[in-house]
Amino acid sequence: MLEIIPIGVMVQADQARDTLQLTIGHHQLSGKLVDLRKPLLVLEKSSEPQTAYQTIGVIRKKYHFKTRPRAMISKPS
Numbered sequence: 001m002l003e004i005i006p007i008g009v010m011v012q013a014d015q016a017r018d019t020l021q022l023t024i025g026h027h028q029l030s031g032k033l034v035d036l037r038k039p040l041l042v043l044e045k046s047s048e049p050q051t052a053y054q055t056i057g058v059i060r061k062k063y064h065f066k067t068r069p070r071a072m073i074s075k076p077s
Helices: none
Strands: 009-012 019-024 027-047 051-064
Antiparallel strands (some): 009 019, 019 027
16 A cells, blocks of 8 residues: 655645645745646556556646745745
């Protein structure tokens, strides 16, 4: 089983859901939603007598952070 460990807080910067802000500790990053050139498959391996893979999902978009993190002066909430 995969354990999910939170690393920060993501907040939508606008209603169109195109941009968001990611806060990790005392650093803040701004990102944009972009399309992937080639979609990615999410696969699950099943180890029965033969090894087989089952498609769980397809990833077509990603959030792209192209600027360096900004340091926040105050402590994050």
